[in-house]
Structure formats: C-alpha cells, structure tokens
Amino acid sequence: MDERPVLVLGSTGYVGGRLVPLLLERGHRVRAAGRSVEKIRSRPWADNPMVEVVRADMHDAASLLAAAKGCRAAFYLVHSMSRPSRDFAAEERDAAYNMVRAASGSGLERIIYLGGLGEDHKDRPLSKHLRSRAEVARILALSPARVTTLRAAQIIGAGSSSFELIRYLGDRLPVMLTPEWVRTRTQPIAIRNVLGYLAGCLENDATAGLTLDIGGPDVLSYTELFHLYAEVAGLPRRRIIPAPFLTPRLSSFWVSMFTPVPMSLVRSLVEGLRNEVVCRDNAIRELVPQKLLTCREAIRRAVDKTAQQQVETCLFDVGSACMPEWAGVNDPDYAGGTRYEMGYRARLQGDPEQVWQTVARIGGERGWYYGDPLWQLRGFIDRLLAGPGTRRGRPHGDGVPRVGDALDFWRVIASDPGRRLLLLAEMRLPGEALLEFRLKSQWDNAVDLSMTAKFLPKGLFGILYWKAMYPFHLLLFSNMIENISRRAGTFLYEPPERIESKK
Secondary structure, three states: OOOOEEEEOOOOOOOOHHHHHHHHHHHEEEEEOOOOOOHHOOOOOOOOOEEEEEEOOOOHHHHHHEEEEEOOEEEEEOOOOOOOOOOOHHHHHHHHHHHHHHHHOOOOEEEEEEOOOOOOOOOOOOOOHHHHHHHHHHOOOOOOOOEEEEEEEEEEOOHHHHOOOOOOHHOOOOOOOOOOOHOOOOEEEHHHHHHHHHHHHHHOOOOOOOEEEEOOOOEHHHHHHHHHHHHHHHOOOEEEEEEEOOOOOHHHHHHHHHOOOOOHHHHHHHHHHOOEEOOOOOOOHHOEEEEEEHHHHHHHHHHHHHHOOOOOOHHOOOOOOOOOOHHHOOOOHHOOOOOOOEEEEEEEEEHHHHHHHHHHHOOHOOOOOOOOOHHHHHHHHHHOOOOOOOOOOOOOOOOOOOOOOOOOOEEEEEEEOOOOOEEEEOOOOOOEEEEEEEEOOOOOOOEEEEEEEEEEEOOHHHHHHHHHHHHHHHHHHHHHHHHHHHHHHEEEEEEEEEEEOOO
C-alpha cells in the first residue's frame, strides 16, 4: 500500500469525522485538515500514530497548498451551506478554485468529491444549493488530479441533517401541513454505504475521473419517508396534508421552528426538496460492491444509535472552533474598540474534581443551573431570528465537552479538564460573545471558580444590547455559581465577588 497520506478536508464534519477512522481501519495514513487544529485533536482518533493533524482553511490558498503537499489523494468533504453567508455559492466557488491550485502545486494524484444528485430541467431548475454542488464538481475537474465525483441524495444516519429533519418533524407533529415537495421522489443512502463508497473509490483506481451516482435500494417520496420513520420509531401514523400555498421560505421557517437544524441549512435543504434526486445509473455498484442498507434498515440504525447516545458525529459538528482575535488581544485603551467583561468568582470548599464535573455537565437537558426559563426564552427568540436556539443540546450526554462541540447555542472552543471551559456564542447577537468558566485549586479541597462573560459589541446597537442584558447577567451568574456549588456537594467558603471591566 502507498505510504503517502490521504488528505481529508472536512475531517471534523459529519461525513469526514466518520471517514477518518474507517480509513485508519483499512490501513491508510491520514492527514486530517481543518481551520482549528485543537478541534481535530479533540477527536478520539486524533492520537492514532497514522494520523497527522494540519491546519487548512479552504479560503486560504497557501494553507491549503501546504496541507496537500506530500499527499497522494484528497477527500473534498467541505461545504458552506450551514454557514450564515449571504452568498454561500461564491464561497464554495472560491474554495473549489483554491483546491485546484493546491492540487496543481502539490502533485495530488486524485481528488474524491462528495456532491449532490439532481438534474437541471427547464420546468424545474436545480435549487441554488444543488446548482452550487454541481458547479464545484465542474471546477474541481479543472485540476490536474483525476477527480471522482460521487453524487448523493439524502444521507440517512444518526445525526445527519436529513435524518434529524425527519426525526424532529415526525416526533413532534402528528399532523403536518406541507408543500408539494412531499410528493417528490428521492433515493436516500445510509451513511454506512456513503463511507463504503468513499473508501472504496480511493482503493479502486478504475473510479478515477468518473462521476458516479450513489443511492440506496429504495426510491421513495418524502411522504413515504415520514410514514416509514413513524413506523420504525413506534409512532402513530402521521397525517401529511399538502398545502400548495407553502412557499420554500415559509416552509423553511416552520421547519426551523420545530427542528434544531440551522435556518441557513434548512433553507438550502428545503429549496432542494423540489428537485427529484434519483440515481441515473448504478455503475458504482459493480466498481465498489457492498451490501446496501434499505431505508428501513438505515432509519432503524439511526433511531437505535440516537436512543443509546452513540452518535459518532452530527450535523452540529460543523462550526468554527477558532478563538476570536479580539479575545486574546491586550491592546491599550487608546487603541480603539470597546470590549466588555463581567462575571463572578467565588472560593468553594469541597472536591475540585466534583466541581469540574458539575461545570462540564452544563447545558442540554441538565440546564444552566439557574434561570432555565430565561435561557429558554433567549433560545426561542434566537430561533425567531434564524439562530440555532437551545435545541442542539449536548452531543455526548454527560461526557466532558470536546473542542468544536455545539452546546445549546454555544460552541466549545477550549476545554481543559479540571481547569477551563470556554464557549463562543453562536446565537444571533449584535457582536461576539464568550462565556468562560475557570477553576483553580488552592489548598486541599478548595477551588476558586469564576464565570466571565466577554462581549465585543458591533456598533451602537451592540452597546445598547450589552447594557440591556446587564441586569440579567448579574442575576444569572451569581446564582449559577451558588447552584454549581450545591450540585457539586461543596459550600461557598467566600461569597461570589463581581468581576467587571471595560476596554
């Protein structure tokens, strides 16, 4: 086997995070790339001696070229759909051209790209999302590397965006008013089979330079998919009533209100549901033979893994875990820019490890240790503003949060067990916000605990927002520290002391 590594772009995403361990299992050396090295290193496979971790930004051509050098092949598993960009197609285009440049300068021999199914017809043109996926394939074909394009419809697996849409709508709505796309035919594929095709294409040179459609054995309408999910999940049969007046925009809004899937991603997915996505040929089945799971089998596996909290990766893994530049800057006051900081610290008497475990379990079903109705109200407002809200919960139950994890409407950007948990706000805000928990052990069975909110306002509205939220922060933080102390089985050796500054 060729000892040169395989570059995986999007190594911490839904597909990439599962592909890396499969490649390792098959004996391939892997170079895992992403914008945040810390996020990659927090993955359970990152300490494997066959893994090399590198930083690469798809919009930074130099970093992409450096990551590709010395590799024999690259998996292109990145997209901009879930990012709240006004023009994700332009971002996708820029990233694809940078990939072509990297392949030209690094000597990459192959690129394997996971794109989308769908044909462009005059009476029913492709959605912006599917059109962009097709454009990326055309751009990558300009590369001197031989490109294999796999075109897939919905991917069914625990934590996938398609499955989560079906699961949340099916669980919560016994009666659904839906647009006409519920009659559109689709050919979903299980995540296990997607991974098998990706790895199989790498190992079969006969797939190089080909565009191959991949799908499961079933062709269904979305109505049939909803009914199948309800049957597998043990739910009463759902009533689905087509409503022609529901436009894609209205559909996106109500889907977003009932599911935790980000609005930016929901809009792209819903617009694409009007297009029939069925394989034109099945050549891949001879080139990379494997047992294809039926929709029923794929949904059953996804339901079971979700119930057992054994979801290896999920759609919420996509997100920046990079530290904002302003958070580490200590410019003098006259350098300009306003940054606010406030919170509380207290000394607790008790087991420091128990204090850390209590802090690390924050969020999700356990809540935020004080004022949960206020957090829920903030999450509801965020959903109305097309933000993530609090429905993402905790991806790994009571486990220690990993860098890159989504935690309600926060993103973990630092997790140092026993010492520090740093969260970046992904809710809709007129600025950028951080929430930091720090623990410092003192003498035996004593620990200093601090909770600090940091905020970089954007314009006058950002400043007014901070001032309006100030009383709530005072109420929340002081009580949160006291409740964390009680939950940890400690007591307050010294009462909470306010932390506050403005730069």
